[in-house]
Amino acid sequence: MRYPQAIQNLIEYFQKLPSVGPKTAERYVFYLLKKSPETLQGFAQSLAQLKLGTKMCQSCLAISDANPCPICQDDKRNKAILCIVANTQEMLSLEATGKYPGKYFVLGGLVDSLENIGPEQLNVKALIKKIQAEDIKEIILALSPTVEGETTVLYLSKLLKPENIKITRLARGLPLGSSLEYTDEITLIESLKNRSQI
Numbered sequence: 001m002r003y004p005q006a007i008q009n010l011i012e013y014f015q016k017l018p019s020v021g022p023k024t025a026e027r028y029v030f031y032l033l034k035k036s037p038e039t040l041q042g043f044a045q046s047l048a049q050l051k052l053g054t055k056m057c058q059s060c061l062a063i064s065d066a067n068p069c070p071i072c073q074d075d076k077r078n079k080a081i082l083c084i085v086a087n088t089q090e091m092l093s094l095e096a097t098g099k100y101p102g103k104y105f106v107l108g109g110l111v112d113s114l115e116n117i118g119p120e121q122l123n124v125k126a127l128i129k130k131i132q133a134e135d136i137k138e139i140i141l142a143l144s145p146t147v148e149g150e151t152t153v154l155y156l157s158k159l160l161k162p163e164n165i166k167i168t169r170l171a172r173g174l175p176l177g178s179s180l181e182y183t184d185e186i187t188l189i190e191s192l193k194n195r196s197q198i
């Protein structure tokens with residue numbers, strides 16, 4: 001016997017999520033079946049609004065509810081420092097420290113040879129354009145200390161060298177292989193403060 005089509009459909013959608021296999025997908029669906037119609041309605045509405053209710057900031061390429069985002073709009077922030085992050089989640093982790101006075105740029109991922117993600121899939125062209133258009137004095141490469149993060153740091157430091165801007169990276173000492181998104185604030189503050197020039 002197969003599950004009713006409505007259940008089967010949702011199982012298939014859950015299976016599209018990262019690290020969700022068929023058994024976990026089934027468990028999610030049967031868990032949701034026990035919820036009230038109102039809860040499910042709210043869930044469905046949030047999903048439907050996910051794309052409609054968010055914008056990409058055209059200046060830093062972060063996901064925000066406004067374009068330009070509140071950080072790019074903030075004139076009190078130091079425009080001369082640009083912190084390059086892999087994604088919006090990591091940008092928000094750094095922002096949560098409250099210790100970074102500059103602006104950000106979201107790369108949209110990291111160079112990953114196993115997943116066939118090359119620099120051309122990242123927002124590298126937009127980054128070069130931004131650097132050439134704005135008066136930036138320092139670029140901080142704030143990328144996770146993983147193989148992908150290191151490969152990307154190497155690539156970007158070579159690429160940006162001709163721009164004649166000071167390039168720094170977060171201090172070593174971050175746990176190797178960890179993601180910045182899950183690094184605690186104190187460690188992040190320290191690695192920002194002790195950043196080193198490339």
Ligand SMILES: [Zn+2]
Binds near residue numbers: 061062068069070
């Ligand atoms: Zn922005």
